Amino acid sequence: SQTIHQWPATLVQPVGSPLSLECTVEGTSNPNLYWYRQAAGRGLQLLFYSVGIGQISSEVPQNLSASRPQDRQFILSSKKLLLSDSGFYLCAWTGTSTGYTFGSGTRLTVV
Amino acid sequence: AQSVSQHNHHVILSEAASLELGCNYSYGGTVNLFWYVQYPGQHLQLLLKYFSGDPLVKGIKGFEAEFIKSKFSFNLRKPSVQWSDTAEYFCAVSEYGNKLVFGAGTILRVKS
Numbered sequence: 001s002q003t004i005h006q007w008p009a010t011l012v013q014p015v016g017s018p019l020s021l022e023c024t025v026e027g028t029s030n031p032n033l034y035w036y037r038q039a040a041g042r043g044l045q046l047l048f049y050s051v052g053i054g055q056i057s058s059e060v061p062q063n064l065s066a067s068r069p070q071d072r073q074f075i076l077s078s079k080k081l082l083l084s085d086s087g088f089y090l091c092a093w094t095g096t097s098t099g100y101t102f103g104s105g106t107r108l109t110v111v
Numbered sequence: 112a113q114s115v116s117q118h119n120h121h122v123i124l125s126e127a128a129s130l131e132l133g134c135n136y137s138y139g140g141t142v143n144l145f146w147y148v149q150y151p152g153q154h155l156q157l158l159l160k161y162f163s164g165d166p167l168v169k170g171i172k173g174f175e176a177e178f179i180k181s182k183f184s185f186n187l188r189k190p191s192v193q194w195s196d197t198a199e200y201f202c203a204v205s206e207y208g209n210k211l212v213f214g215a216g217t218i219l220r221v222k223s
Contacts, residue, residue, distance in 0.1 A: 034210065043117075043215035044201060059210075090155065092211070100145070100203075100211055102155045 002027035006091045006103030013110055019064075019078040021106050023091030026072065031093040033074040034100075035066055039087040047089075050074060086110045113138055115204050117214035124192050125222050132187040132217050134202030144185040145203040145211070146176055155201070161185065172196070194223040 006023045013019060025031050035047040046059045048066035056066050063082050067075045074091060091103040118133035136142065146158040159170025166178040176187045185202060202214040 032210075036213070044203075044213035046210055046212060049210050094211075099157065099160060100205075104154055 002093075002095070002101065004091060004093055004101055004103045006106060008106060009104065010107045011109070013081050013108065015083055015110055016080050019076070019081050019085070019108070021076040021089055021091075021108075023074045023076075023103055024072055025093045028072070028093070028095050030071060031095055033068065034092040034094075035074065035076050036090040036092065037087045038090065038105075044090070048076070081110045083110050113204075113206065113212055115202055115212050115214040117200075117202050117217050119217050120215065121218050121220070123220045123222065126194055127191045128221075130187070130189040130192045130196070130219070132200055132202075132219070134185045134187065134214060136183050136185070136202075136204040138183075138204060138206045140206055143205040144176070144178055145205070146170065146174070146185070146187050147201040147203060147213075148198045149201070150198045158187070158200075192219075192221050194221045197221045 003026045032051050034049045036044045037047050038044050048056055048058055050056050050068045053068055053071055063085060064076060064078050086109050089106045089108060092100050094100050114137045116135045124130060144161040147155045148158050149155050158174050159168050159176055161168045161178045168176050174187060174189050176185055178185050197220050200217045200219060203211045205211045
């Protein structure tokens with residue numbers, strides 16, 4: 001069966017520090033992968049999506065970047081975190097005949 | 112730009128009241144439509160989805176939604192809410208099966 005793993009679950013980082021959030025999918029190949037952010041009091045915002053290895057589309061200009069070094073691995077990064085980067089980050093995947101499946105999320109607090 | 116609008120950010124209802132949450136989208140082509148729910152402290156869960164066919168879609172926990180193409184709407188309904196329905200509800204739209212765009216969400220509080 002297909003599963004999606006996202007870690008860490010919570011993270012507290014100081015302003016100016018780097019960030020790396022990882023998401024992996026099991027049980028499928030060539031998934032479409034997505035990073036969403038849910039900021040406090042706001043809805044879910046699509047940050048990046050990827051339809052294949054090395055293929056990244058950015059939806060919102062910001063302090064973050066994404067990479068897809070392997071077919072089932074999607075990484076969200078930042079070189080220097082800002083206070084405004086705080087939020088709840090969700091990874092998701094879709095296949096050719098499956099709907100969206102979301103990871104458990106990472107709650108990032110930048111202090 | 113593609114967008115999804117949810118009309119109310121906060122809704123407060125008493126138990127047994129009827130619920131309708133509005134959702135409108137701005138896409139012109141073929142769309143897939145979704146409602147997700149996030150209970151306090153839990154993950155996003157799929158309530159229901161529409162891909163094609165009968166525009167009245169039944170979901171889990173007694174929820175339903177109606178796709179009205181002419182109005183670009185996909186409103187969520189439940190005849191009688193329960194305290195356990197307290198959660199945040201998100202409408203989402205995927206054009207041509209591609210990336211999912213979410214509305215801002217509606218926080219529902221059901222008073223017991």
